[in-house]
Amino acid sequence: MRARLIYNPSSGHETLRNNVGDILNIIEKAGYEASAFRTTPKDNSAQDEANRVAKEGFDLIIAAGGDGTINEVVNGISGLEKRPELAIIPAGTTNDYARALKIPRDDVVEAAKVILKGQKMPIDVGKAGKNYFINIAGGGSMTELTYEVPSAYKSILGYLAYLVKGAEMLPRISPIDMHIEYDEGVFDGKATMFLIGLTNSIGGMEQIAPNSVIGDGTFSLIIVKETNLRDLVHLIALVLNGGRHVYNPKIIYTKTKNLSVKANDDNRIMVNLDGEYGGDAPMEFTNLHRHLNVYANVDSIPLKALDIPTLAEKDAGEKIIEEEKKLDE
Numbered sequence: 001m002r003a004r005l006i007y008n009p010s011s012g013h014e015t016l017r018n019n020v021g022d023i024l025n026i027i028e029k030a031g032y033e034a035s036a037f038r039t040t041p042k043d044n045s046a047q048d049e050a051n052r053v054a055k056e057g058f059d060l061i062i063a064a065g066g067d068g069t070i071n072e073v074v075n076g077i078s079g080l081e082k083r084p085e086l087a088i089i090p091a092g093t094t095n096d097y098a099r100a101l102k103i104p105r106d107d108v109v110e111a112a113k114v115i116l117k118g119q120k121m122p123i124d125v126g127k128a129g130k131n132y133f134i135n136i137a138g139g140g141s142m143t144e145l146t147y148e149v150p151s152a153y154k155s156i157l158g159y160l161a162y163l164v165k166g167a168e169m170l171p172r173i174s175p176i177d178m179h180i181e182y183d184e185g186v187f188d189g190k191a192t193m194f195l196i197g198l199t200n201s202i203g204g205m206e207q208i209a210p211n212s213v214i215g216d217g218t219f220s221l222i223i224v225k226e227t228n229l230r231d232l233v234h235l236i237a238l239v240l241n242g243g244r245h246v247y248n249p250k251i252i253y254t255k256t257k258n259l260s261v262k263a264n265d266d267n268r269i270m271v272n273l274d275g276e277y278g279g280d281a282p283m284e285f286t287n288l289h290r291h292l293n294v295y296a297n298v299d300s301i302p303l304k305a306l307d308i309p310t311l312a313e314k315d316a317g318e319k320i321i322e323e324e325k326k327l328d329e
Contacts, residue, residue, distance in 0.1 A: 001060065005020070005062045007023075007091075011091035019108050032059065032060055050072070050077050054084050057082075060115075061077065065089075066093060067135070067276075074132050078291060083293075090105045097135045100199035100214065120293050121306075124215055126198060128278055128284075131273055134198060136275070137195070139194055139270060140191060140194060140269070176191060180260070182254065184256065191224060195208070195221070196222075214305055217287055219256055221253070221259065268280055271283055
């Protein structure tokens with residue numbers, strides 16, 4: 001079996017560059033013939049390489065870098081009929097998808113060792129127009145935050161860079177008149193933003209989509225209706241207080257397999273896909289159910305966040321049942 005490590009040398013303060021040899025050794029211990037590709041500043045470098053090796057018949061691609069690198073690899077393979085398996089080594093600022101899969105985010109070598117556990121799970125992939133995403137898509141003033149944080153700031157300050165920029169942007173956030181159609185209804189009016197998520201981890205926070213389930217074939221849809229600065233601050237406080245924002249009247253929170261978004265006027269709706277610019281609305285979003293197979297710490301993911309029958313899930317469930325029986329006795 002052949003595996004290709006596609007890594008971004010500028011991610012994680014060069015920790016990837018310094019540990020490529022150790023990572024390749026781990027991949028080979030897992031039974032793969034391993035090789036590496038270092039991304040370049042050229043547009044779609046990781047995407048093009050992933051597409052090329054997938055067409056060559058590689059069995060596994062390891063995407064190493066930030067959420068942007070991982071998104072590129074996903075875009076390189078998701079449109080193919082025969083897709084290799086995927087592993088993730090996080091080395092970026094937020095590392096949302098790795099957080100959801102319980103992959104170590106502070107040590108790239110430990111993250112690579114997840115492959116040795118041999119635990120895999122099928123995951124949903126979102127399709128947005130001609131592009132793909134695996135964690136989050138959205139549009140509106142707040143979602144433009146990721147475009148406005150310079151790469152240099154992210155490298156130096158990490159997640160703090162987003163918080164600083166977010167505080168700066170809050171006073172100038174304005175709603176957009178949108179038309180949003182989803183499985184259970186239609187929203188027609190002004191909204192500060194919309195988000196659709198495939199996991200519960202968005203922007204480094206795990207309470208924005210609290211009942212999101214990996215691999216259940218649906219997006220968690222959040223529409224933030226027209227809000228002022230005070231409303232936004234209150235909603236952020238509710239997010240941090242156990243995800244209670246979903247009960248607020250300013251929020252529409254539901255599940256959907258499909259979504260279409262357009263502006264009702266001449267305003268521009270820039271669409272954010274996994275933290276990167278993915279084009280402008282109008283745009284349609286579709287959930288591709290269990291489209292990729294990915295390595296994960298499956299036995300560390302809460303049962304309520306899984307929708308797949310795995311050995312780890314079965315074992316964990318049986319332990320819970322046994323513990324409940326003992327309590328009853």
